[in-house]
Amino acid sequence: MGAPLALIAGPLSACAGLVLVLLLGLRKDHPAPHNPFIERCAAMACTAIGLFFLLNAPEAARTELLRADGWSRCWQALFHLATLGLLATIPLKGERPLILALASLAGLDFLASADNLLMLFVSLELMSLPVYLLVWGLLPSRKSLEAGIKYFLTGAAASALFLFGLALQYSASGSFSLHGERSADSALGFALMCAAALFKTGIVPFQFWLPDVYEASEPELAGWMSTALKAAGLLLLARLLFASPAVPAALWLSPLAALSMLLGNILALRQQNLRRLLAYSSIAHAGALAAALCAWTREPHAAPAVIFSYLSAYLFMNFGGFLGLRLTGALCVQDLSGLGRRAPLRSAFLALMLLSLAGLPPTLGFLAKLYVFLDLLQAGDKFLAAALALSSLIGLGYYLGLVRRMYMDEPAAAAEQPPICSRMAHSLIAVLCALACMLGGLYPSMSTDIGSVLAAPAAEGSVR
Amino acid sequence: MGVMLLTWLWCAPALASALIAALPSRRLARAAALMASAGILAYALYLGRPLFDQTSLAILEMPFPASAFGIRYTLALDGLSFSLCALTALLTLLSLAASWKSESSQGFWSCFLALEAALMGVFLSRDLFWFYVFWDLALVPMFFIIGLWGSEGRRKAAYKFFLYTAAGSLCLLLGLLSLVVLHQRVTGIWTWDMAELALSPGPGRHAPWIFALLFIGFGVKVPVFPLHNWLPEAHTEAPAAGSALLAGSMLKMGVFGILRVLLPVFPMQCWRYLPWLGTLAVINILYGAFCAMAQKDLKRLVAFTSVSHMGFCLLGIASMTNVGLQGASLQMINHGLSTGGLFLLVGMLYERTHRRGIEDFGALAEKAPSFTFFFGFILLSSIGLPGLNGFVGELLSLLGMAQSYFPLALLASMGAILAAAYGLPAFQKVFWAPAGPGSVSEKVMDLDLREQLILSTLCLLILWLGLSPGTLLRLLQPTASLLARPV
Numbered sequence: 043m044g045a046p047l048a049l050i051a052g053p054l055s056a057c058a059g060l061v062l063v064l065l066l067g068l069r070k071d072h073p074a075p076h077n078p079f080i081e082r083c084a085a086m087a088c089t090a091i092g093l094f095f096l097l098n099a100p101e102a103a104r105t106e107l108l109r110a111d112g113w114s115r116c117w118q119a120l121f122h123l124a125t126l127g128l129l130a131t132i133p134l135k136g137e138r139p140l141i142l143a144l145a146s147l148a149g150l151d152f153l154a155s156a157d158n159l160l161m162l163f164v165s166l167e168l169m170s171l172p173v174y175l176l177v178w179g180l181l182p183s184r185k186s187l188e189a190g191i192k193y194f195l196t197g198a199a200a201s202a203l204f205l206f207g208l209a210l211q212y213s214a215s216g217s218f219s220l221h222g223e224r225s226a227d228s229a230l231g232f233a234l235m236c237a238a239a240l241f242k243t244g245i246v247p248f249q250f251w252l253p254d255v256y257e258a259s260e261p262e263l264a265g266w267m268s269t270a271l272k273a274a275g276l277l278l279l280a281r282l283l284f285a286s287p288a289v290p291a292a293l294w295l296s297p298l299a300a301l302s303m304l305l306g307n308i309l310a311l312r313q314q315n316l317r318r319l320l321a322y323s324s325i326a327h328a329g330a331l332a333a334a335l336c337a338w339t340r341e342p343h344a345a346p347a348v349i350f351s352y353l354s355a356y357l358f359m360n361f362g363g364f365l366g367l368r369l370t371g372a373l374c375v376q377d378l379s380g381l382g383r384r385a386p387l388r389s390a391f392l393a394l395m396l397l398s399l400a401g402l403p404p405t406l407g408f409l410a411k412l413y414v415f416l417d418l419l420q421a422g423d424k425f426l427a428a429a430l431a432l433s434s435l436i437g438l439g440y441y442l443g444l445v446r447r448m449y450m451d452e453p454a455a456a457a458e459q460p461p462i463c464s465r466m467a468h469s470l471i472a473v474l475c476a477l478a479c480m481l482g483g484l485y486p487s488m489s490t491d492i493g494s495v496l497a498a499p500a501a502e503g504s505v506r
Numbered sequence: 507m508g509v510m511l512l513t514w515l516w517c518a519p520a521l522a523s524a525l526i527a528a529l530p531s532r533r534l535a536r537a538a539a540l541m542a543s544a545g546i547l548a549y550a551l552y553l554g555r556p557l558f559d560q561t562s563l564a565i566l567e568m569p570f571p572a573s574a575f576g577i578r579y580t581l582a583l584d585g586l587s588f589s590l591c592a593l594t595a596l597l598t599l600l601s602l603a604a605s606w607k608s609e610s611s612q613g614f615w616s617c618f619l620a621l622e623a624a625l626m627g628v629f630l631s632r633d634l635f636w637f638y639v640f641w642d643l644a645l646v647p648m649f650f651i652i653g654l655w656g657s658e659g660r661r662k663a664a665y666k667f668f669l670y671t672a673a674g675s676l677c678l679l680l681g682l683l684s685l686v687v688l689h690q691r692v693t694g695i696w697t698w699d700m701a702e703l704a705l706s707p708g709p710g711r712h713a714p715w716i717f718a719l720l721f722i723g724f725g726v727k728v729p730v731f732p733l734h735n736w737l738p739e740a741h742t743e744a745p746a747a748g749s750a751l752l753a754g755s756m757l758k759m760g761v762f763g764i765l766r767v768l769l770p771v772f773p774m775q776c777w778r779y780l781p782w783l784g785t786l787a788v789i790n791i792l793y794g795a796f797c798a799m800a801q802k803d804l805k806r807l808v809a810f811t812s813v814s815h816m817g818f819c820l821l822g823i824a825s826m827t828n829v830g831l832q833g834a835s836l837q838m839i840n841h842g843l844s845t846g847g848l849f850l851l852v853g854m855l856y857e858r859t860h861r862r863g864i865e866d867f868g869a870l871a872e873k874a875p876s877f878t879f880f881f882g883f884i885l886l887s888s889i890g891l892p893g894l895n896g897f898v899g900e901l902l903s904l905l906g907m908a909q910s911y912f913p914l915a916l917l918a919s920m921g922a923i924l925a926a927a928y929g930l931p932a933f934q935k936v937f938w939a940p941a942g943p944g945s946v947s948e949k950v951m952d953l954d955l956r957e958q959l960i961l962s963t964l965c966l967l968i969l970w971l972g973l974s975p976g977t978l979l980r981l982l983q984p985t986a987s988l989l990a991r992p993v
Binding site: 438 | 574577642643654661665668669673679680
């Protein structure tokens, strides 16, 4: 594979899948609402082929707009993995959601390899626009319409902030480069762009849209958004922070991180709707990630691998958590009562995911949290470490409350019990998530192994 | 990699637990669990042979190279670990045998073996990472044991138990991580090995904070006086077998942690805080005893005696003398046997009548003579009658404290008198006093053969340790002399 191909292998596979699905859709004259099995397989195959290339293409390359190195490949692989999960499980009536998801994946891939502010903006838009439609259109109802519009408006505001910051930066330095000269104007520009990244990640004070949107989305979609899109937001934030000027990120980001962790978990305590609950939990996890980012800016040696390990762990446990909601059919907290007796395997799976999210050993979640703790302590950030410990404890309160409800409460009347989903793909992916969460935690070298891949350098000579 | 003899000590119960959960019938699960736990006890005793022969001081096992951050899977079995592992295996076996008639599902038996696996892991690990993993892992099966198979208030008790102890665990985690990170900063070496971290130069001026975090982390489990709140409820609401293991084995995790981590790493701090630690121990002893006196519920009474007796463990440790530390270690085993036995006895009573109140019984001695005998015997051991095991442990702890801080030893010895003051009246009311109007003594059948076998095992051990504690003390002595303050 040549160097230019290495630059676009990820997005190319997503676009190929997109075209393939479109072409397959042409077969029929009047596509009635159906479950397009072949299209789904085609989309998954293309995504998987892309993933395969990413894992097996050690070549590095660099242009003015894009770069392919260990860092970009890792993130792209993460996005492909998450999207594979989404494509396999998303409920379909027609092939449109597949197309939207693949388009968004192309945006995510570009975001991972973008090396230029303009490219960052374009990929951000490509990533976000299809998702507004997905939120609104996958399950058309008043609620999803409201959520879709809300998401669109806040997303548009974030884009506007980013664009404004971009313009300021350009006017100050005359270039779209991430590594150019800095001045006072560009500091403001970077601040605006960082705000946009905070929006996408769902970090306090830009977290307000998140619970509404997750509540109205299908669980699979919410699971994907909370992992892939959050990772993208964090990636954007990391990119900006390391290009940003004098103001040390730890100064403003660490209070926001602490607030996110605490507020997310405290608000999650009182939630009745399970998707809202997981949405607030995801705000708290975003806070933990931001805390790791702070440590990183203070102590560059503390590896970015910590953040990436956390995100990969989070991919399995949070996607698994939302999948667990689908598998058990539970919508609100009461639906979980007595589930342990009614559906033992499914509740065991959901309980495992919840305990992993809570960070109990020996799960993957524990290892991820341990890395962040180590990272913070190494950077000497006792304040954030204490905040993380406190928020973990609060989090344990509701995760454990859910487990208790599943196993120790009397089941609801038979008429009120939600139906159980039993699709093959869901069960398969659930098994994968469960294995990852159980066995991953017993493998403490994870972060150094990831770190060595992440650090693979970009090529020195640039390709035009 | 070799055979990994020690790894099997925790892997075997873990595997058995998974298998039992998958078994199709309850009766099968019950039989399998009993056989598995008997096998594990035999295996643990087999492993301890070289320690008994004194051909080696410890068996070490480090099958894998160090991984990221210097985390390295390391197990070691020395006298202290062995005694605690054997105690855990024995109590698991006896508790499961005592629950033979309960109609519990596969999950019940499976949880007990999972708990056993985690406890074995804690007592064997020499690497702080794995120590913490097992430490926290032990909470999960216990949460289910209390919450699913306990009595009326089980849900709240389980929740409280978990959150309370998890808060302690988080303090512990922060303390351990700070220790490891600071050690790395000063020496440049990543290590989680308990032996290498001993006397670590890392903490420096941060030492008081880390000491406090670790002490809180371990103290919640012991439990040390202001952190004991979770204990009465959890012990009272848990099923009998659960309480026996909780008191018998799980509380030892805290003391074990203090002996294995806190003392070796912070000997200077421990010496400096000696009067304070001793005071906390005395408060534990007296407070537990006074609370026990006021109880109307037999199980709660036993729970508070636990607080009091664990105070003696703490006292021995706080003395920082060879004698005191040996006493503390011995007291751990003694408390496991006698309190475990008392919880099982109360459980047998509850199984027959579904009552636990002292007022609910009277004149039981006529109705159930062998029950009376066993209860009396184990209670006397718990009170500390000379000739039985409790006496030896308490005496050594007191002697140790008397060497280093006499007034505290004097105060603590009050606890031994108070023990008689709360134990004997309760015993008298239940077994000899005429039955009151609400008494359910009529319903009580005497012990059957199975129960007599369980209890006689305990009684024989109690008698053996009381008459010749030397064998066990020889096992415990190396750890104690290592940690003792040079005179």
